[in-house]
Amino acid sequence: MYSQKVLEHFRTPHNFGSMDNPSTIGQVGNLACGDVMKLYLKIAKNSKGQEFIKDIKFETLGCAAAIATSSVVTDLAKNKTLEEAIEIKNEDVVKALDDLPTIKIHCSLLAVDALVEAIYNYYQKTGQKISPDFEKKHNRIITCQSRLKH
Amino acid sequence: MYISTKSRYGLRALSNLLGQDCCSVKKIAQKEHLSPDYLEKIFSRLKKAGILKVVRGANGGYVLNNEAKNITLKQVIDALEKAEFSCPNFCACNSKSVWQKIQAGFNQVLESLSLADLDENEEKEIYLDYAASTPIDPEVLKTMLPYFSQKYSGNTMSLHSFGSKSSQIVETCRQTFAKILNVLPKEIIFTASATESNNTVLKGIAFANQKKGKHIIISSIEHDCVLESANWLKTQGFEISKISVDKYGLLNLDELKKTIRPDTILVSVIHGNNEIGTVQDLESIGQICKDRGVYFHTDASQSFTKVPLDLSKLNIDLLTASSHKIYGPKGSALLYIKTGTKITPLLHGGGHEFGLRSSTLNLPSIVAFTKAAEIATANFSQENKDLIKLRDYLIKNILKSIPDSFLNGHPTKRLSNNINISFARVEGESLLLELDFYKIAVSTGSACSSSSLEPSHVLLATGLKPEQAHGSLRFSIGRFTTKTEIDYLLKVLPQVINKFRQLSPFKK
Numbered sequence: 001m002y003s004q005k006v007l008e009h010f011r012t013p014h015n016f017g018s019m020d021n022p023s024t025i026g027q028v029g030n031l032a033c034g035d036v037m038k039l040y041l042k043i044a045k046n047s048k049g050q051e052f053i054k055d056i057k058f059e060t061l062g063c064a065a066a067i068a069t070s071s072v073v074t075d076l077a078k079n080k081t082l083e084e085a086i087e088i089k090n091e092d093v094v095k096a097l098d099d100l101p102t103i104k105i106h107c108s109l110l111a112v113d114a115l116v117e118a119i120y121n122y123y124q125k126t127g128q129k130i131s132p133d134f135e136k137k138h139n140r141i142i143t144c145q146s147r148l149k150h
Numbered sequence: 151m152y153i154s155t156k157s158r159y160g161l162r163a164l165s166n167l168l169g170q171d172c173c174s175v176k177k178i179a180q181k182e183h184l185s186p187d188y189l190e191k192i193f194s195r196l197k198k199a200g201i202l203k204v205v206r207g208a209n210g211g212y213v214l215n216n217e218a219k220n221i222t223l224k225q226v227i228d229a230l231e232k233a234e235f236s237c238p239n240f241c242a243c244n245s246k247s248v249w250q251k252i253q254a255g256f257n258q259v260l261e262s263l264s265l266a267d268l269d270e271n272e273e274k275e276i277y278l279d280y281a282a283s284t285p286i287d288p289e290v291l292k293t294m295l296p297y298f299s300q301k302y303s304g305n306t307m308s309l310h311s312f313g314s315k316s317s318q319i320v321e322t323c324r325q326t327f328a329k330i331l332n333v334l335p336k337e338i339i340f341t342a343s344a345t346e347s348n349n350t351v352l353k354g355i356a357f358a359n360q361k362k363g364k365h366i367i368i369s370s371i372e373h374d375c376v377l378e379s380a381n382w383l384k385t386q387g388f389e390i391s392k393i394s395v396d397k398y399g400l401l402n403l404d405e406l407k408k409t410i411r412p413d414t415i416l417v418s419v420i421h422g423n424n425e426i427g428t429v430q431d432l433e434s435i436g437q438i439c440k441d442r443g444v445y446f447h448t449d450a451s452q453s454f455t456k457v458p459l460d461l462s463k464l465n466i467d468l469l470t471a472s473s474h475k476i477y478g479p480k481g482s483a484l485l486y487i488k489t490g491t492k493i494t495p496l497l498h499g500g501g502h503e504f505g506l507r508s509s510t511l512n513l514p515s516i517v518a519f520t521k522a523a524e525i526a527t528a529n530f531s532q533e534n535k536d537l538i539k540l541r542d543y544l545i546k547n548i549l550k551s552i553p554d555s556f557l558n559g560h561p562t563k564r565l566s567n568n569i570n571i572s573f574a575r576v577e578g579e580s581l582l583l584e585l586d587f588y589k590i591a592v593s594t595g596s597a598c599s600s601s602s603l604e605p606s607h608v609l610l611a612t613g614l615k616p617e618q619a620h621g622s623l624r625f626s627i628g629r630f631t632t633k634t635e636i637d638y639l640l641k642v643l644p645q646v647i648n649k650f651r652q653l654s655p656f657k658k
Binding site: 061067 | 575576577579580583584587596597603605615616617620650652653654655656
């Protein structure tokens with residue numbers, strides 16, 4: 001059912017564990033559904049003065065697809081500027097895993113959502129301007145979350 | 151050096167004694183496809199050589215006389231045959247020194263290997279999903295194969311001798327089941343699956359009795375084939391009530407009494423639950439249904455031959471049993487229908503099975519199912535005792551070695567082969583896949599492994615929170631499960647749980 005790539009990431013996930021003093025955290029999913037993802041980001045400035053993801057870690061409770069998508073999203077996001085990182089789409093995650101079973105596509109969404117939430121929280125915390133598009137993305141995620149909780 | 155069949159079979163048979171308290175020659179012979187007499191000869195030689203000793207009593211058989219690591223392969227082979235490499239003509243031929251060197255080298259290798267290596271070098275595949283389906287018993291397979299031959303090619307409905315020969319065999323099988331269940335032969339019909347039997351009951355009773363009423367009662371922990379049949383009947387204008395269970399999965403009998411109405415036509419309750427193993431009190435449920443004049447069906451797919459079923463003493467009108475849960479082939483099952491029960495067939499056609507189930511009978515599978523039931527019934531007390539011992543050993547040690555784990559189902563009113571445990575802060579599908587890497591096959595009630603993405607309705611019915619259902623694993627053991635396998639699982643499982651608890655954002 002799963003691709004070799006998914007099984008590899010599942011068995012030996014990259015960048016897992018918690019982080020001391022992260023710049024920001026993003027958490028999505030809920031226990032009732034079985035999948036909860038938490039991303040820790042350490043943000044620094046590159047030589048051009050842009051903020052980028054210097055380090056990233058994840059903790060996930062969930063199925064093999066949830067763990068594999070978390071692992072891949074950390075790979076995709078690491079060393080990217082925040083602006084680049086928010087452009088990562090769930091299709092990119094699916095592609096990097098050589099596809100996911102249809103029923104597990106929502107896991108890739110969850111992984112991308114965790115990243116969006118972490119960056120959104122960071123922008124808010126540091127008082128940076130949030131674009132209307134990004135605000136919309138965040139709103140979609142939190143509505144989805146609250147719907148799941150009921 | 152010469153290693154003959156004796157040694158090879160001897161070593162294979164000995165590997166079955168590793169980590170075992172005791173094991174009978176019969177059981178090992180069955181597993182290794184050897185003749186018990188032949189194996190007895192091998193074992194008695196090994197006993198003479200001091201490698202094995204005899205254990206008497208009900209659990210009797212042979213055990214290793216020493217620790218496996220202290221018994222070298224050379225000792226075993228020497229005991230079974232003269233292990234010598236020499237010149238073919240036993241003279242001081244030109245190549246003598248070379249043969250002597252080879253002999254010395256061989257001896258060195260055989261002395262360096264012990265019986266313990268047999269265990270470690272074996273590619274372990276541990277099947278702990280007997281509740282999903284059992285492997286076919288070699289004895290059953292052997293019994294079944296001749297029935298594929300031309301001799302038995304007749305349709306049971308044909309008048310010629312081919313047909314009547316097949317028909318006679320089916321009737322003998324029917325009699326065997328009738329004897330096991332203590333019912334009349336004509337009350338047994340053969341079907342192709344438990345799903346078919348259960349569909350026949352739900353739909354057949356509904357359609358035949360709709361003049362009396364359109365209300366059907368099932369439990370909240372039925373197998374999908376009963377549940378989905380009931381859901382479909384809802385679309386046909388029938389009303390379905392589901393009776394709740396307590397935290398152990400036992401049916402709420404007061405609720406059942408209150409739910410039965412004048413228009414209730416059927417109560418269907420699973421006997422031994424496939425997920426949590428809880429065994430229902432059929433006597434009480436049957437009595438309630440009898441008092442109220444309602445048909446009672448039980449799905450005994452998991453419990454048949456694991457829990458004694460004397461239908462002459464129980465008020466049961468319909469019962470489902472299946473072949474591939476009792477070491478028979480897939481695609482064979484039965485339905486017991488008490489004389490006088492009003493039921494419409496699901497399959498119409500040539501009028502086989504007293505007009506209740508048209509389809510040409512699958513002779514080899516029926517013969518095999520019968521053989522499987524005979525073996526299971528004959529070995530019932532010993533096999534059940536062994537399984538319960540292994541089951542309770544596994545439960546006790548998991549709960550002891552893994553914090554925040556708890557048993558699902560009833561501690562004692564449970565199937566002898568079922569172990570269902572929830573682990574906090576982990577998810578079942580990932581556990582299942584990780585265990586699969588260790589070649590251990592189990593099952594889970596997690597939503598993530600189901601096609602519906604809903605957690606097990608059975609676990610939720612016992613009051614578990616969804617996250618507790620997600621973290622559940624079912625281990626189901628069986629005839630060929632060994633204590634060595636269980637010990638290996640007990641070694642691996644804590645590491646696996648720990649790995650995913652480390653990954654989880656929820657720490658204790």
